[in-house]
Amino acid sequence: MIGHELAGRYKIIERIGGGGMALVYQAQDILLNRYVAIKVLRQQFVHDEEFIRRFRREAQSAASLSHSNVVSIYDVGQEDDIHYIVMEYVEGNNLNEIIKERAPLQVEEAVRIATQICDALGHAHQNQIIHRDIKPHNILIGRNGRVKVTDFGIARAVTSTTITQTGSVVGSVHYFSPEHAKGVATGEKSDLYSLGIVLYQMLTGRLPFLGESPISVALKHLQEEFEEPREVNPLIPQSVENVILKSMRKNPQERYQSAEEMMEDLETCLLPSRINEPKMEFEEDEDSTLVMPAIKSMERSSRPKDEPDAEEDGPDEKAAGRRKRKWVKPTVIIASVLLFLGIMAGVVAYVNKMLEVPEVTVPGVVDMPEEDAIRLLEESGLAVDPEVIREYKPGVDEGIVFGQSRPEGTVVKKDSLIQLSVGAAKPLSVMPDLSGKTYEEALALLKAQNVNEETIKQNTEHNDEVDADKIIRQSPAAGAEFDPDQVEIVLTISRGKQTVNMPSLIGMSRDEAVKTIESLGLEVEAVKEKSSYDVERGKVMEQWPFEANEAVSPGTKITITVSSGLPDDIVNYRYNVPVAPAYEGEPSRIRVVFTDALGENKEAVNKTITTMETIPVDLVLAPNKDATVMVHRDGRVIDTYVVSYTDAKNGTVTEPTIEPPPVRDVPVSGGEGEGGSEEGGSEDEGEGHDNGNGNGNGNGNGRGNGRGNDD
Structure with missing residues (x-):
């Protein structure tokens, strides 16, 4: 099948799986240029109507479903004896492979997978379809983590006239529900039982029931209890174990009543409020003591009940026999004797002729070209069988004889038939299309065709059209025939677009920025100017469309914005702020x-004074930004002044004034009644005088309260 173009549309690439009914291939849909999976019915079943019916049933079952967690069916058809279904190709692994590789899985991952399976089953059940074969082999996990349920090969549509398929046990015995093992009606709850086993296996790395034969496993589903999940893996939360225990009840009435109910439990089982919930308890399962009924025979008599026995003669035949004439029997006897005598005479004549045939010795023709071998045999008085066995044999060139039906030196009658075995050309493989694939993906495809990795060479180059690490071209080309033992494969892999690392241009002068851009093979698209309160005139303040350290392709156009300095509408104003010590003459x-x-919390002065003085503060005011001046004395805010843009522009700013500082008339050491200490007395007096040093003008030069505004 490899290399075959099915239905003139699907080119078979490689075999990727198979089951009891069918083989699965990866193929390329030439019409839509996408990869698909094609399930092909095994050849031994193509004449079996039951299997063909089951095969078509899968397509009908799955095609009626449209869900993100169900493998989509694209096409179904027949070409000669090839019955096939075209479906969505899921790049990833099946759940069985994941369990084998790293079970037990993390609880969160297992619950997430089970929830998506449950969602798919809920959709199927709403469409009256029971899967009946839920197992890890039929669960595909895409590279994006998406779960896809596949293989509805034994799914059965539930209708009012056909509820179950009795007389045969269909599915995988390790995942059977008890009612499935009995061969009785299987419904939605059977799928949920199987899902419970899948969740059990994901979290414990083992199956709940094992046995020496399928019958023994089926009996355990019916009669025995399984080892509880937390006994195998204590890391499983009780809430998750409860989901498994409920879904795997032998009595269907004690299980979840629908996929939606089970999914709701799965979605909430890891919430903090549920993780340590009590263990779920059940009454003793009545089904656990039942014995499995005898498996009903799938065979049915091919003869209808009302068909008469073929050995019984009908009444008409008996009547006709009685009417036979009496002279027939002697005539038959005489004719038979004459015929026997004729045959004997012929045999005697043939034997005599054979006795007179001369004998010849068979020559050796192995390792001879086919034409020379035929010529030698015929010259030796022998006949060559026209049915030549042609097959590829390692070490034997095409057209060279490697076997003969009678060994060299054998004596035979003249004209005896000799059959030759002749070397044929080695079957060639068809080179798959590797364009757009990663090296690892290409290597997997080539190894599937027995290509040695050492014969694969890699070249790399930049390419603006093909993403990095993807194959640009290949040699031999896609579709070419090649010998895996002799081929030399060259893969050219994209390094992506050729890029440079964008530098930071912020703070550079205009000329420096332009020179830097051009030195990297980039282009200056535009130089814009913009006023700024923060950036010095002539310096770059913005770059677009790439920030520093981003990868940029050569030839990309860059726009820079250069500061034109302060805006034209600003107002520069010198504001004289009077300050004074707490007490005259004291620091x-x-x-x-x-x-x-231009900024916030900028310091105009920070010094020690002993007498009153004026501090000039140079302010820059904008239409949307007034100025604020705060005076701190000995760590406290004693005055706050606001200078508005409008007042500064119109010259109507009220200059602040303060009262001269008082002269201390109380000894520094303090006395009784002034706080009990030098420090306490000073604080009390400072509070009193600070309250008097403010300025209460209404334009913002108001009187401050030094006592309540610590810095």
Whole structure:
């Protein structure tokens, strides 16, 4: 099948799986240029109407479903004796392979997979379809983590006239429900039982029931209890074990009543409020003591009940026999004797002729070209069988004889028939299309055709059209025939677009930025100007469309924005702020902080004074940004002034004034009644005087409260 073009549309690439009924191939849909999976009925069943019916049933069952967790059916058809179904190709692994590789799985992963399977079953059940063969082999996990349920080969549509298929046990015995093993009606709850076993296997790495034969396993489903999941894997939360215990009840009435109910339980079982919930308890299962009924025979008599016995003569034949004439019997006897005598005479004549045939010795023709061998045999008085056995044999060239039906030196009668075995050309493989694949994907396809990895060479080059690490071209070309033992394969792999690392242009001068862009093979599309309160005039403040350290292809156009300096509508204003110590002649730490259009909390002065003085503060005001000046004395905010843009522009700013500082008339050491200590007395007096040093003008130069505004 490899290389065959099915229905003139599907080119078979490789075999990727198979089951009891069919083989599965990966193929390319030439019409739609996509990969598909094609299930082909095994040849031994192509004349079996029951299998063909079951095979078609799969297509009908799955085609009626449309769900993100069900493998989609694209096409179904027949070409000669090839019955096939074209379906969605899922790139990934089946769940059985994942379980073998790394079971037990993480609880979160197992619950996520089971939830998606449950969602698919819910959709199928809503469409009156029971899968009847849920097992890890039929669960595909895509590389994106999406779960896909496949193989509805024994699914049965539930209708009012046909509820179950009795008389045969269909499915995989390790995942049977008890009612399935009995061969009685199987419904939605049977699928949920099988899903419970799949979840059990994902979390424990083992099956709940094992036996020496399918019958013994089926009996265990009916009669025995399984080892509880948490006994095998204590890391399983109780809430998750409860889901398994309920789905695997032998009595269907004690299981989940629908896939939706089970999915709701799965979606909530890992919530903190449920993880440590009590273990689910059930009454003793009545079915656990039942004995499995005898398996009903699938064979049926091919003869209808009302068909008469073929050995019985009908009344008409008996009557006709009585009417036979009496002279017939002697005539038959005489004719038989004459015929026997004629045959004997012929045999005697043939034997005499054979006795007179001369004998010849068979020559050896092995390792001779076919034409020379035929010529030698005929010259030796022998006949060559026209049915020459032609097959590829390692070490034997095409057209060279490697076997003869009578060994060399054998004495035979003249004209005896000799059959030759002749070497044929080695069957060639067809090179798959590797374009757009990664090296690992290509290697897997080539190894499937027995190509040695050492014969595969890799070249790399930049390419603007093909993503990095994908194959651009190949040699031999796709579709070419090749000998896996002699071929040399060259794969050219894309390194992606040729790129450079975009530098940061921010803070550079215009000329520096342009020079840097051009040195990297990039182009300057535009230089824009924009006013800024923060960036110095002539310096780059923005770059577009790529930020620093991003990969950029050569030839890409870059736009830079250069600062044109402060906006035209700003107002520069010098604001004179009066400051004074707490007490005249005594040191106080003065700190003046201001906020304007150029920034926040900028320090104008930070020094110690002993007498009143004025601090000039140069402010820059914008239409949408007033200025604020804060005066701190000895760590406290004592005055806050607001200078508005409008007042500064119109010259209507009220200059602040303060009262001169008081002169301390109380000894520094303090006395009784002034706080009990030097520190306490100073604080009390400072509070009183701070309240008097403010300025209460209504334009924002208001009187401050030094006591309540610690820095």
